[in-house]
Structure formats: C-alpha cells, structure tokens
Amino acid sequence: MIVTVISKNQQLLDTTCQILTKDNSSPLFLSDTSDKHKVLPVEGDIWKVMSVVEEEKPDLLLFGGMVDDDSELHVLEQVASQFHNLYIVLLTSGMSSEKLMHVMRIGVREVLSASPTKEELIGMVSRFKERMYKTKLPTDHGEVLAFIPCKGGSGATFIATNLAYILAAQENKRVALIDLNLQLGDASLFLSDIKPPSSIADIADQIHRLDSTFLASSMLQILPNLDVLSSPYEPDQATKITPDHISKLIKILVENYDFVILDIGRRMDAVSIRALDKTDFIYPVLQQTLPFVRDAKRLIEALFSLGYSSDKIRLIINRYDKKSEITLDDVSDTLRLKVAASIPNNYLVVEQAVNHGVPVYKFARDSQVSQVLMGIGANICGNKLKKEKVGWFEKMISG
Numbered sequence: 001m002i003v004t005v006i007s008k009n010q011q012l013l014d015t016t017c018q019i020l021t022k023d024n025s026s027p028l029f030l031s032d033t034s035d036k037h038k039v040l041p042v043e044g045d046i047w048k049v050m051s052v053v054e055e056e057k058p059d060l061l062l063f064g065g066m067v068d069d070d071s072e073l074h075v076l077e078q079v080a081s082q083f084h085n086l087y088i089v090l091l092t093s094g095m096s097s098e099k100l101m102h103v104m105r106i107g108v109r110e111v112l113s114a115s116p117t118k119e120e121l122i123g124m125v126s127r128f129k130e131r132m133y134k135t136k137l138p139t140d141h142g143e144v145l146a147f148i149p150c151k152g153g154s155g156a157t158f159i160a161t162n163l164a165y166i167l168a169a170q171e172n173k174r175v176a177l178i179d180l181n182l183q184l185g186d187a188s189l190f191l192s193d194i195k196p197p198s199s200i201a202d203i204a205d206q207i208h209r210l211d212s213t214f215l216a217s218s219m220l221q222i223l224p225n226l227d228v229l230s231s232p233y234e235p236d237q238a239t240k241i242t243p244d245h246i247s248k249l250i251k252i253l254v255e256n257y258d259f260v261i262l263d264i265g266r267r268m269d270a271v272s273i274r275a276l277d278k279t280d281f282i283y284p285v286l287q288q289t290l291p292f293v294r295d296a297k298r299l300i301e302a303l304f305s306l307g308y309s310s311d312k313i314r315l316i317i318n319r320y321d322k323k324s325e326i327t328l329d330d331v332s333d334t335l336r337l338k339v340a341a342s343i344p345n346n347y348l349v350v351e352q353a354v355n356h357g358v359p360v361y362k363f364a365r366d367s368q369v370s371q372v373l374m375g376i377g378a379n380i381c382g383n384k385l386k387k388e389k390v391g392w393f394e395k396m397i398s399g
Helices: 010-022 046-056 070-082 097-105 118-136 156-169 200-205 212-218 235-240 243-256 270-277 290-305 328-335 347-356 368-386
Strands: 002-007 038-043 060-064 087-091 110-112 143-149 175-180 220-223 226-229 259-264 281-286 315-320 339-344
Touching: 002 010, 002 046, 010 038, 010 060, 010 118, 038 046, 046 060, 046 070, 070 087, 070 097, 087 118, 097 110, 097 200, 110 118, 118 212, 143 156, 143 243, 143 270, 156 175, 156 220, 156 226, 156 259, 156 281, 156 315, 156 368, 175 200, 175 243, 175 270, 200 212, 200 235, 200 243, 212 226, 212 243, 243 259, 243 270, 259 270, 281 290, 290 328, 315 328, 328 339, 339 368, 347 368
Parallel strands: 002 038, 002 060, 060 087, 087 110, 143 259, 143 281, 175 226, 175 259, 281 315, 315 339
Antiparallel strands: 220 226
16 A cells, blocks of 8 residues: 655655654554555655656545645546546645535545544545455445335435445444435435535546545445435535436446445436346335325336336335324335335334434334334345345344
C-alpha cells in the first residue's frame, strides 16, 4: 500500500507522515519502509499532483491546500477520472457546503481540516482500509430484492431499510440499499441522520468512473457491511438517470454484496422496470384496507403483464391486524398470490424508531415487529443458501 501526502506546508507534511508511520495507534502500522507499505511526503502544490500520482501510483492521496479556482478543481477531476481506484482526501479549511459537494462529485472521497488531528487521520485511514478490504472480498453473485409500495404510505421503505439492517447486523451479510424512489426518496433517514456523500444522480453524472471503489466511496456507510446509495437530492435530478445506468450499477453491486435491496417508488417507468428485471424477488407491500388491496391488484396485474412470474412476487402485509375485516385469505384470493409475510401493527415502536432515524432492530429489538423482521431476515438467508425459490415463509407467525 502506498500513501502519498502532497502539500506546500512542510509542517503539515511532517506531522501527517509522522502519525501515519510512527504512531502505534495508526491502523496503517507503516513503520517499515518496504515497497509494500510506505508513506511518501511530497512538497508541492496542486500542479504537482498529476505527475506524482502517475509516477508513484498511490492507493491513498492526501492533498493539503486550498483549491480556489476551476483550473485547480479540474486537476483533481482529471486525477480522479484517470485513476479510478485512487482514494483522494483533501486537507483544507473554509470550504462552503456547496463547494464541498462539488469536490465530492468530481472524485474527492473525503475532506478533512487543514491541520487534521491524529484522531481524524486515523479515522480516515480506517475507513479507507475498510473500503479496500470490502472490495477485495470474494462473493457469489449477490441476490437482488426489490420492495415496492402498492399504495402511498404502505411502509415499503421502512421494511426495505430495516431488513437491510437486519441482514447486515444479524446475519452478517454484505448489504447494499439503493433508494430508487428517484423523486422523493428518503430511505437513508430511516437508518441515519448523516447526509449521504453522494446520490445516484452523482453516479449517473460520472458513470464512466463507475467501479466498486468509486461506488463504495459514494455510499453512506451505516455499518461496516451496510452501505446506502441515496436518491437524488433534488427531484429534477432524476431525469439524469437512465435504464443503462441502473444496469451498470446493479452489475457492480451484485459482484460486491451478498444482498442488494432496492427501495422502489410507485412510478412504473423505464428505470424502475429495468431495476425489476434485475431482481430475484419482488416484494409488493400493502395493508389490509380496500384501497390498498385495490391498488395492489392493479400493481400485480402490471407485474404479470411485464412477464414476472408468480414465483418471483412475494406479498408482504404491513401493519397486520388479525381482527381486520379483510383477512389474509381475502388478500390471497383477490390477488391470486399467497401472502409471504405479515408484519404486526406496532405503530408506536415504529414511529419512534423512524423519528429517531434508527432501525427498529437497534431501537427496540424485543418488540414484536422487530422479531418478525428478524425472522424474515433469517429466512431470506436460509433460502439463499439452499437456493430454494418457493415456500420459504410458510413457518412465519401471522399474528
């Protein structure tokens, strides 16, 4: 591993390299000077970056200094575009939120203070090494699961986000959650209050750079094995995303994760259909009321017309109430599909978890809704291992 630090500030060079090479608490443990592990300090400005990267080919680049004009930003963009796997960290100060977002979009992976503390540097290196480790892990072809609401307010996003967390935290699987509700998606808010570093629209803008490393740096890390790619920040950015973008994105994801969870909005357009084409299972989510069942029937008929078989479609009843006038059998008979799972109506616990921006597994693990979701997660993993395609929720508790 090669780490290159470039700056005109000699004190910054000395301090940074000392932390990375001599501090026992550094995760790099780069006390040796072998070719395999080394830190290279280089005194210079932004105009020296490209030549140094071309010559040394580092894995991690720290540049200390201001990036004030478009020509300087263009240097960083060129480096990021030419060296896709390079992890670029900018050490600077006084950067506006708008400029911060811009440098992240052109390929900078992290921005730290102009004089980073030991804790900041060690945290950054830990995140970098974790990304490297994850992208090199072998994996079978990941399974793609899509959750789609039959009607607004069904709870599809809650189920998608919480199952993603359970698959990572309980089942120790590598999980990617993609928010494909491109107009008004908010999936990341169900798991964290941290603003995602990039969105799927930013990926579309730089699709030529798309690889596992670039994708990992664009996602919000919830757990070491759970990453979230957010929907566009502005609704009009959704127009940038094409079906081909989705195909390329999912191709990279299934090569690097055990499960890819898609939170798909209600719009059935070319982008969402391409995503559904790539799925192993589709989970329409509905509740036990006539409007939900009516809209579910229309959705199921649309899925059938698109060529998706009944074996691929798994109904989930959210906020299940055994006393409801509309029973599970009524739903199954009307939609001509068996109800795969029913999640109990535990509104207060769910509301509190969502308001706190934490998964219900973490907020109230012993609650009934959490226990049922954990059972679904265990069954999903059991069927993935056994390669079974039907009947895997038959033992689920329905109430």
